[in-house]
Amino acid sequence: MEAIVPGPDGEGLVETRLRGWVDPASALAAFRFARHAPSAELAPYLDHHWVVTYADLAEPYEQRIVSHPTVNITITDDFRRVAGVIKGGFSYTMRGSGRVLGTRFRPGGFHAFFRAPVHRLTGRFVEIEEMYGGAGAALVAGVLDEGDMGAAIGVVEAFLLSLEPEPDPLAEETAALVSLAEEDVTVTRVDQLAERAGRSVRSLQRLFRDYVGVGPKWVIRRFRLHEAAERIYQGRDLAGLAAELGYTDQAHLTNDFTAVMGMPPSAYARLGLGN
Structure with missing residues (x-):
């Protein structure tokens, strides 16, 4: 299924394929979703940044995901983590209002930021602060404190560039x-x-x-x-x-x-x- 959905700033349109979402039509009725292309410097490593926003949900909404073979960094008020490839399905329950900022790496792309066999992350959710220490904590704080989504994505990109990834x-x-x-x-x-x-x-x-x-x-x-x-x-x-x-x-x-x-x-x- 493909969808054209408004970006979180209300400007422009974002085209995206919704493979991996269970019941995508119902999902788009519950929350807004947008994808953002990475900067040219990070395009060799990142697939895209993605944003989910939801507001005033009368009832909790559970979105089930059938994952791709990719690593994601995800930051929200509820959690801040690096997600390895999840072999089974998993879900996220949204309540009230909130925002999720995710960064999806290209298959193989996270290796440049992990510098170890990526299978060590498979099936795991690792706290960003646990993996990256004080720099990870600063990343989380910077994203959560930033109200503008474009600026929040900029915080993520600055952090990733600070890790000095090298072409592989x-x-x-x-x-x-x-x-x-x-x-x-x-x-x-x-x-x-x-x-x-x-x-x-x-x-x-x-x-x-x-x-x-x-x-x-x-x-x-x-x-x-x-x-x-x-x-x-x-x-x-x-x-x-x-x-x-x-x-x-x-x-x-x-x-x-x-x-x-x-x-x-x-x-x-x-x-x-x-x-």
């Missing part, structure tokens, strides 16, 4: 391969991606473990699940979908979908029809 050809290769796995739905097996990369399967697995945090099999399967969710939500014909996306049969797709999305495809299709 392996990170660039990783980002390109993850993008290939996402965009080419014919890539359904690790050996296919390894062949396109000119690497052995074992070499590709090591690269993804160190730079993405999860293996290429998980990355491929997650993107195919995002594809399935998008099609199901939009009411598209499901005939042959399992085979097209690399599942052995419809039952395996249903089981995988239900485990991650929290409901079977039939229920998710009804959510889409309701919007």
Whole structure:
């Protein structure tokens, strides 16, 4: 699903694809969402900054997310943390009014700011202050004290630049391969991606473990699940979908979908029809 949503300052329009959101139409009725491109200096490492704002919610709203193979830094009044790749689904409950500022790194991009195998963060939420000490605490305070969203993003970017990231050809290769796995739905097996990369399967697995945090099999399967969710939500014909996306049969797709999305495809299709 794609959406055009107002930016948080009310100026301009932001185009975004909402893959990974469970029931995105209902979500956009509950809160405002915008993406902001990173600066040229940080574009090799960052995918985008993202902002969620909500106001005067009469009832708590829980948004479930089916994550991407990316690391995020997220700062809000409720928490301030570095999130590694979360293999299952997770959710965030919004109450009253608030704002969330996130920075999503390109696959492999966080390696330049972590300088260690990224799999050490997989499935974990680490407090920014724990990872970066006093500089991290200053980052959090600067973002929370800044009322202007553009200026808050500037605080994040200044912090990241202060860590002096350096270009890494392996990170660039990783980002390109993850993008290939996402965009080419014919890539359904690790050996296919390894062949396109000119690497052995074992070499590709090591690269993804160190730079993405999860293996290429998980990355491929997650993107195919995002594809399935998008099609199901939009009411598209499901005939042959399992085979097209690399599942052995419809039952395996249903089981995988239900485990991650929290409901079977039939229920998710009804959510889409309701919007």
